[in-house]
Amino acid sequence: MNSILVLHGPNLNLLGTRQPEVYGTTTLEMVNSACVAHGQSRGLSVVCLQSNHEGALVDAIHAAKGVHAGIVLNAGAYTHTSIALRDAISSVELPVVEVHLSNIHAREAFRHVSHIAPVALGQICGFGAQGYLLALDALAEHLAARNA
């Protein structure tokens, strides 16, 4: 069974209470449970991790190599600032699907730039917590096509 790392960046530990008008009322625990259950239905084993620290996220991406077949990444605000995360993704050569709960392109201009997008398989944003499940679907299809 392919294993997938679902990696959440800064402030996403506060999901459910953080700006619910933007990010909804679903907690991170609920998102993670949904990811594990949805992964199982797609033949994927899902491991979830959250950190508020850029270096810890870089470490998690490095550690994913050889362990996980792909990564679903919501890098939070680091999406818009972190060359280090982008370089980490390029270094491990794992398929990464970028996820955002909100539609970053419909928000402030500084959120329109993603340093992750150019090295990601694709980006899913604006669908709330469902975006994580869509990302797992995308990875499942990608891995199946690659192994066919």
Ligand SMILES: O=C1C[C@@](O)(C(=O)O)C[C@@H](O)[C@@H]1O
């Ligand atoms: O922390 C976040 C959450 C976010 O990644 C999202 O999921 O919509 C969007 C980012 O701009 C923001 O900094």
